[in-house]
Every structure is written in structure tokens, then in C-alpha cells.
Amino acid sequence: MGNSEFRVTLENRAKEINGILEKYLPVEEGRQKTVIEAMNYSVRAGGKRLRPILMWEAFLMCGGREEERESVEPFLAAIEMIHTYSLVHDDLPAMDNDEYRRGRKTTWSVYGEAMGILAGDGLLNYAFETAAKSFLRCPSQEHMGRAAAAFVTLSRKAGIYGMIGGQTADIEAEGQSAPLSEEQLLFIHEHKTAALIQAAMTVGAILAGAGQEQIDALEKCGYNVGIAFQIQDDILDVTGDSAELGKPVGSDAQNGKQTYVTWKGLEQAREDVTALSDEAVRILDGFTGEHSFLKELILSLIHRTK
Amino acid sequence: MGNSEFRVTLENRAKEINGILEKYLPVEEGRQKTVIEAMNYSVRAGGKRLRPILMWEAFLMCGGREEERESVEPFLAAIEMIHTYSLVHDDLPAMDNDEYRRGRKTTWSVYGEAMGILAGDGLLNYAFETAAKSFLRCPSQEHMGRAAAAFVTLSRKAGIYGMIGGQTADIEAEGQSAPLSEEQLLFIHEHKTAALIQAAMTVGAILAGAGQEQIDALEKCGYNVGIAFQIQDDILDVTGDSAELGKPVGSDAQNGKQTYVTWKGLEQAREDVTALSDEAVRILDGFTGEHSFLKELILSLIHRTK
Numbered sequence: 160m161g162n163s164e165f166r167v168t169l170e171n172r173a174k175e176i177n178g179i180l181e182k183y184l185p186v187e188e189g190r191q192k193t194v195i196e197a198m199n200y201s202v203r204a205g206g207k208r209l210r211p212i213l214m215w216e217a218f219l220m221c222g223g224r225e226e227e228r229e230s231v232e233p234f235l236a237a238i239e240m241i242h243t244y245s246l247v248h249d250d251l252p253a254m255d256n257d258e259y260r261r262g263r264k265t266t267w268s269v270y271g272e273a274m275g276i277l278a279g280d281g282l283l284n285y286a287f288e289t290a291a292k293s294f295l296r297c298p299s300q301e302h303m304g305r306a307a308a309a310f311v312t313l314s315r316k317a318g319i320y321g322m323i324g325g326q327t328a329d330i331e332a333e334g335q336s337a338p339l340s341e342e343q344l345l346f347i348h349e350h351k352t353a354a355l356i357q358a359a360m361t362v363g364a365i366l367a368g369a370g371q372e373q374i375d376a377l378e379k380c381g382y383n384v385g386i387a388f389q390i391q392d393d394i395l396d397v398t399g400d401s402a403e404l405g406k407p408v409g410s411d412a413q414n415g416k417q418t419y420v421t422w423k424g425l426e427q428a429r430e431d432v433t434a435l436s437d438e439a440v441r442i443l444d445g446f447t448g449e450h451s452f453l454k455e456l457i458l459s460l461i462h463r464t465k
Numbered sequence: 466m467g468n469s470e471f472r473v474t475l476e477n478r479a480k481e482i483n484g485i486l487e488k489y490l491p492v493e494e495g496r497q498k499t500v501i502e503a504m505n506y507s508v509r510a511g512g513k514r515l516r517p518i519l520m521w522e523a524f525l526m527c528g529g530r531e532e533e534r535e536s537v538e539p540f541l542a543a544i545e546m547i548h549t550y551s552l553v554h555d556d557l558p559a560m561d562n563d564e565y566r567r568g569r570k571t572t573w574s575v576y577g578e579a580m581g582i583l584a585g586d587g588l589l590n591y592a593f594e595t596a597a598k599s600f601l602r603c604p605s606q607e608h609m610g611r612a613a614a615a616f617v618t619l620s621r622k623a624g625i626y627g628m629i630g631g632q633t634a635d636i637e638a639e640g641q642s643a644p645l646s647e648e649q650l651l652f653i654h655e656h657k658t659a660a661l662i663q664a665a666m667t668v669g670a671i672l673a674g675a676g677q678e679q680i681d682a683l684e685k686c687g688y689n690v691g692i693a694f695q696i697q698d699d700i701l702d703v704t705g706d707s708a709e710l711g712k713p714v715g716s717d718a719q720n721g722k723q724t725y726v727t728w729k730g731l732e733q734a735r736e737d738v739t740a741l742s743d744e745a746v747r748i749l750d751g752f753t754g755e756h757s758f759l760k761e762l763i764l765s766l767i768h769r770t771k
Contacts, residue, residue, distance in 0.1 A: 190652045191630030193637060248586060253578035272559035273636050276582065277629060280554060280589060284624035287593045291620055294613035300606055307600035307609070314597055318590035323583060324497030330579050331499060346496045
């Protein structure tokens with residue numbers, strides 16, 4: 160798959176996900192209109208839609224069929240809503256206190272702090288509400304079992320044993336005077352970022368009816384992709400271009416935040432991104448299903464500049 | 466059922482629910498220990514455990530059997546976690562800014578604002594994670610279908626079309642200079658409070674395999690109980706005893722907050738509580754299943770002083 164073909168495919172996939180999200184976003188009406196506006200504002204702020212794209216590609220690679228898309232869609236929408244809620248709450252004054260993200264004002268800075276909290280709560284709740292819709296459209300009992308298992312995985316990886324656990328460790332690390340240990344830093348990256356990438360890939364596999372060995376392999380792959388992605392994020396905070404990124408650079412250093420880069424240095428961090436991504440690709444190559452786009456996507460994470 | 470028998474039964478039911486909660490609360494360990502401590506602190510702050518008690522009684526009244534308790538327990542724990550998270554976020558400085566609740570310091574005032582946000586997120590997520598555990602222990606496909614339907618109801622009533630919708634309208638009402646309309650006030654009470662009571666009763670019915678007519682009747686009953694409960698709350702903020710309530714009284718008036726009492730007057734508010742509760746009892750009396758304790762519970766809401 161050539162680079163321009165990959166870019167076109169990636170753009171199309173993101174557009175497809177945006178179309179699915181629009182289908183599932185709540186209508187802005189009623190006395191709860193403001194919180195719905197704030198939720199939709201947050202989701203429509205854009206982003207790479209990486210997690211639903213990874214989920215769909217993992218689903219296809221594991222033998223899922225295009226015709227089954229309707230029962231997968233609720234999960235595609237749900238994981239992006241979960242990702243978005245985490246950003247909305249992360250940006251709050253009591254958390255990272257960010258007024259801009261992706262070149263747009265953050266949710267709380269437009270709608271106020273109380274509505275920022277409620278919009279995040281609303282998105283998290285609506286994500287599970289949306290995923291649960293798949294229960295009502297399963298074509299068979301076997302599909303119902305898969306949807307239930309997928310739900311268990313998604314909710315666990317989003318919670319205290321996944322993303323929220325990572326956010327907790329991250330906040331505590333910011334307040335500590337001693338340097339971060341490697342174990343501490345990797346815990347944060349594994350939970351705050353990798354967990355939801357793992358959820359994306361394993362939920363895709365579970366919904367396709369993959370066996371446990373395949374699910375475990377994709378969990379490992381998702382770990383590598385998530386850690387590599389986060390290290391790259393830390394690298395870009397040092398080397399990136401503010402206009403291209405759509406957010407200020409150097410904010411980690413400014414907040415006295417220790418990152419993979421301050422700990423390992425820029426060169427080692429870059430080498431680690433490459434090694435992690437290479438291993439992730441080797442895992443994918445163990446699958447017989449079509450995965451050329453998925454492979455390119457993972458490789459592109461190494462070279463991304465925004 | 467005599468008054469002292471009712472009190473003993475209520476106390477026993479609350480103890481049973483506390484036992485179930487302890488079984489489902491996450492263990493305080495790992496690098497995410499602090500958020501888990503904050504979550505458990507919030508749940509262990511006590512409270513009447515009204516929602517899980519209502520759910521279990523509705524389950525039994527609709528023909529559910531004691532032996533099926535294991536598949537109901539995750540929902541009993543989940544609804545109390547959802548109720549608790551809503552209090553944790555409601556107490557935040559950007560929301561109601563309360564430092565005390567039930568005579569204890571609120572979660573954010575013990576663990577800090579960031580951890581208060583994360584503990585609420587953690588509880589909401591863990592509630593759905595916990596409810597999803599019931600999927601893995603359904604004794605039959607029929608039970609699986611019930612659990613899925615119960616999940617759909619619980620998640621909807623907790624979200625923007627339920628509790629979060631009510632919180633949104635409540636916050637907006639606080640900021641408005643014009644007096645609240647009756648429709649606006651009832652929207653807030655229906656969504657902020659009644660929705661989760663409705664969820665409790667209808668989820669209990671759904672898990673017991675009740676028919677749609679029974680589910681609809683309990684939704685109406687839950688509406689009445691929820692509205693009556695909330696009006697009684699407004700009444701107690703005016704007439705209650707601070708030591709007995711375990712929280713300051715007169716806070717609504719102090720915050721310039723309009724309540725059912727400021728709008729309708731104390732006497733009319735009391736009459737409406739009685740009328741709503743009476744109708745709720747009439748609905749329950751339409752059920753052939755045992756419901757003497759459930760009836761007493763609803764009646765006790767009229768006379769509660771804390």
C-alpha cells in the first residue's frame with residue numbers, strides 16, 4: 160500500500176467514522192439541550208478517530224464481515240465517545256486546565272466548568288448506552304454472547320483497571336517531587352493511553368468471533384501501539400510545531416511534567432517507538448486476514464508530526 | 466406490617482445491600498489505589514440504599530426468586546454506584562460546592578478536586594462494568610435477554626434522558642433570573658431524582674421477567690415516588706433538623722435556589738407528597754405479588770424527617 164493510497168484510505172475511514180458518530184450523537188433538543196450541545200461540540204472537535212478505525216480494522220482482519228457492520232457500529236461510536244469524555248475531563252481547570260485543544264476552545268471554556276463536568280459524564284454514560292444498543296440488534300445468540308464479552312472488555316479498559324487508573328497515577332506523579340521510575344511511567348502510559356487502544360483492537364476481535372489466542376495477541380499489539388503512540392506524543396511536545404499540532408508545545412516542560420522524553424532522552428525515546436511499532440507489526444503479520452492498511456496505520460504513528 | 470417490624474426489615478435490607486456493595490467494591494491496591502479509596506470512601510459514606518432496596522423488592526414482587534439473586538446483585542450494586550457518583554460530582558466546587566454530606570466530608574474535600582472528578586468517573590464506569598458482570602452468569606438465554614434489556618434501561622435513566630438531563634436543567638435554572646415554571650421544576654425532579662427510582666423499580670421488574678404492562682406501571686409508580694421524595698427533600702431543607710439530616714438546612718434559600726416549596730408553598734407541597742404517594746401505593750396494590758414492605762417503604766417517604 161503506497162503512502163498516498165494510505166492517506167486517502169485513512170481519510171475515508173475517518174469520514175466513515177464521523178458519519179457513524181453523527182448517526183449516534185444525541186439530538187440537541189429538550190431541557191437537557193445544553194449538555195447535549197456540549198457533548199456534540201466535544202465529539203465534533205475532530206481528532207484522528209484512531210480508536211474506532213483500529214477496532215473496525217481488527218474486526219475485518221479477524222474475519223468479521225462488512226454485512227455485520229450494524230452490530231459493530233455502536234461499539235465504534237462508543238469508544239470514540241469514551242476517548243472524548245476523557246479529554247473533556249482532562250481539560251478541566253482542576254485537571255490540566257487547558258483552554259484550547261486541536262485549535263478550538265475546550266468544552267469547559269465554552270460551556271463553563273459545571274457543564275464541562277456534566278458533558279463528560281454525559282458522554283461516558285452515553286457511550287455505554289450506545290454500546291448497549293448492539294444487544295438489541297444481534298442476529299443470533301452467538302452474536303449476543305460476543306457483544307456481551309466485548310462490553311465487558313470495553314468497560315474494564317475504560318475504568319480504574321484501564322484509562323481512569325492511568326489518569327490517577329498521572330495526576331499523582333505530577334504532584335511528586337522524586338523523579339518518576341520507569342515502572343511508574345510505563346504504568347501511566349499503559350493505562351492512560353494503551354488501555355483504550357487495546358480495547359479498540361480486542362473488542363474488534365471479540366465481535367468478529369476471534370479465539371482467545373488471537374485476542375491475547377491483539378492485546379499485546381495494542382499495548383505496543385499505545386505505548387509507542389504516547390511516547391511519540393511526549394516527543395512531539397518537545398519537537399512539534401504548535402500550528403500543525405493545533406495546541407501549544409512545551410506545555411509538559413512548562414508544567415514541570417516528567418515524560419518519557421525527560422526520562423530517557425529524545426534519541427532513546429525515538430528508538431523505543433520504532434522497536435515497539437516493529438513488534439506490533441510482527442504480531443499483525445501473524446494474522447492471515449487482510450491487514451495491510453492496519454499495518455500502515457501503525458507504522459504511520461512512528462512518523463506522525465501531529 | 467407494623468412500624469417497628471418495618472424499621473427492622475428496612476435496616477436489614479440496607480445491611481444486605483451494604484454487604485453486596487462490599488463484595489463488589491474494588492480492592493484498594495495498585496497505582497490506582499487513591500482513586501479506588503476515594504470511590505469506596507464515597508460509597509461507604511452510607512445513605513439509605515433506597516434504590517437497590519426498591520430494585521430488589523420490585524424484583525420479588527414481579528415473581529423473581531431468591532435463588533436468582535446472584536444475577537440481580539450486579540445491578541443492585543451498580544445503581545447505588547451510579548447514585549453515589551452523581552453525589553460526588555454534584556458536591557464539586559464547580560457544581561454545588563459542598564464540603565459536607567451526611568455528616569462526613571465530601572469526596573473532593575478529602576481527596577482534592579481532581580481526584581473527586583476521577584472518583585466520580587471511576588464510579589460511573591465501574592457501575593456499568595459491574596452490571597455487565599451479570600451477563601457472564603445468566604443461567605439461560607432468556608435471562609441474558611433480560612439482563613441486556615435491564616442494562617439498556619439502567620443506562621438510559623442514568624444519562625442525558627434521565628439523571629444527567631435533570632442535573633443540566635437544574636444548573637441552568639439556578640442561573641436564571643425569571644421564576645421557575647411548574648413544567649421546568651417537574652422536569653428537574655422527574656429527571657434528576659425520579660429517573661433513577663424508575664430505573665430501580667423497572668430494572669427489578671425486567672430482571673424478574675415481568676410483562677410490558679407491569680414495567681410501565683412501575684415506571685409510573687417510580688415517577689410518583691421520585692417526585693414525592695424530591696418534594697419531601699425540599700420540604701426538609703426548610704423544616705428539617707440539621708443534626709438529624711447530617712447536613713446544613715436552609716442551603717437552598719441561602720443559595721437563592723427555587724424549590725417546589727418556594728413555588729407551591731409548604732402546605733401544598735405536603736399535600737402533593739401525600740397524593741403522589743397514595744397513587745403509587747394504588748399502583749402497587751394492582752400487583753398480586755407480595756409487596757407489603759415495599760408499600761410501607763413508599764409510605765415512610767411521606768413521613769421521613771431525614
